[in-house]
Amino acid sequence: MSVADTTARSQVDTVSFEFDLRHSPKKVWRALTDPELLTEWLLPVFDLALESGHAFTFKAPPQPGWDGTVNCRMLEIEAPTKISYAWVVGDIDTVVTFTLAPTASGTRLSLVQSGFKEHQKQNWGGARYGWKLMGGRLVVLLARIP
């Protein structure tokens, strides 16, 4: 597996990766959508259904201040190329999106976790752009922290 961290340096509200996997998209898709397989590599999943709008949960080990529940809602599902769901921990709403593209050797899996919900981004319009600009500035500010 080769991995590239594709997170833009100036982008502080998004985590994004690309993985080159030596397995077919069909197989990778199964691992991303079968509850038993998901439980094995990601987290125990409950009430998963592959339909847009469906609510389900992941259960991580509890931590102080967090019972370990990740509340999810399916936003977009397009077998075997794209699966996107809301990933909510406490009041922090994020969106996790997996995109699969066939390659000569298997699958390119792209994974993006965005810090804010899609519909919020739309409501904000220009504000989102400002945030990215702000991120660039942030690096400078952080350098001053002792």
Place this chain on the structure above:
Amino acid sequence: MQTAVAAEDKMFYALADPSRRAIFKSLMRGESAVKDLTARFDISQPAVSQHLALLKDAGLICGRKDGRSVYYRVEPKGMKPLIDWVAHYRAFWTEHVDRLEKLLEKMDE
């Protein structure tokens, strides 16, 4: 002491509002008094003060009193929860995709 989770929640909540983001961004360019911010943005002074209070509570800005004015500036350490959040999920996904690959090796076609 507030927990890391509560600090994150407060910070994300504070920055989720476009007006507050605009005010915060403006403060990143330098210290400003409430009246300067009110003049710069098309919002009333009570609304600006309310946004500032929320940003301050989230630890993103701090204020100092000078005569009858309060001047606000960005508190760099306040962004730490966001940086921590990104670092946490970078590590989380790296570890779990590693597990995914191990699982794929075991799976039938």
